[in-house]
Amino acid sequence: MANDGPTPLERFVNGVIPENPVYRQLLGMCPVLAVTGSMKAAMTMAAAVAFVLICANVIVSLIRNLLQPHLRILVFTLTIATFVTIADRLLKAYMYDMSKELGPYIPLIIVNCLIIARCEVCASKQRVFTALSDAVGQSVGFALGLASMATVRELLSSGSWFGVELFWKTGTAGEQYRWGLMALAPGAFFTLGILLGAAVWIGSMCNKNKTTLEA
Numbered sequence: 001m002a003n004d005g006p007t008p009l010e011r012f013v014n015g016v017i018p019e020n021p022v023y024r025q026l027l028g029m030c031p032v033l034a035v036t037g038s039m040k041a042a043m044t045m046a047a048a049v050a051f052v053l054i055c056a057n058v059i060v061s062l063i064r065n066l067l068q069p070h071l072r073i074l075v076f077t078l079t080i081a082t083f084v085t086i087a088d089r090l091l092k093a094y095m096y097d098m099s100k101e102l103g104p105y106i107p108l109i110i111v112n113c114l115i116i117a118r119c120e121v122c123a124s125k126q127r128v129f130t131a132l133s134d135a136v137g138q139s140v141g142f143a144l145g146l147a148s149m150a151t152v153r154e155l156l157s158s159g160s161w162f163g164v165e166l167f168w169k170t171g172t173a174g175e176q177y178r179w180g181l182m183a184l185a186p187g188a189f190f191t192l193g194i195l196l197g198a199a200v201w202i203g204s205m206c207n208k209n210k211t212t213l214e215a
Contacts, residue, residue, distance in 0.1 A: 008133035012133045016144065030105070041098065049112065
């Protein structure tokens with residue numbers, strides 16, 4: 001029997017902003033830092049994570065009454081690994097160049113803390129629709145986190161977005177203003193720090209305004 005808790009709609013909304021995986025829970029940070037050098041890579045990773053998270057949540061919810069406490073993590077991992085293998089094979093079959101660019105980060109979805117956490121916190125305790133809503137909300141929130149990181153890094157490092165030149169073209173004088181560091185690891189940490197700080201500040205301001213209105 002499902003535990004009392006947030007409704008499916010509340011779980012979806014919470015996953016997008018209030019419990020955003022990147023800026024609030026700080027889960028799945030390895031791909032956040034590693035694959036956000038470009039929007040194409042970031043959105044491909046977001047799609048793969050969403051596929052695995054949604055499928056895993058649904059399956060775990062369907063078998064929740066059969067789960068044994070001492071075996072649940074093993075079952076979660078095997079379930080996740082199944083869908084990660086499917087995602088990896090699909091990428092290699094239809095997006096081979098992107099699969100090579102993402103390298104080991106697709107197989108590493110198996111140990112992504114975000115997916116295991118949602119299986120444990122929600123899917124193993126809630127009905128299918130609730131687990132599905134939770135997975136979709138968390139997936140959207142994760143995609144927003146990746147997109148914001150990739151947008152800043154790609155714009156500053158190459159002046160493009162999704163590979164489309166926006167600010168300057170190669171070979172022009174404007175190329176000197178490109179910040180190549182943003183495409184490297186230090187740029188990823190710098191961007192995460194700035195955006196994470198901005199998210200915390202915005203959250204504190206919203207809470208402050210809410211408290212003021214309630215008073």
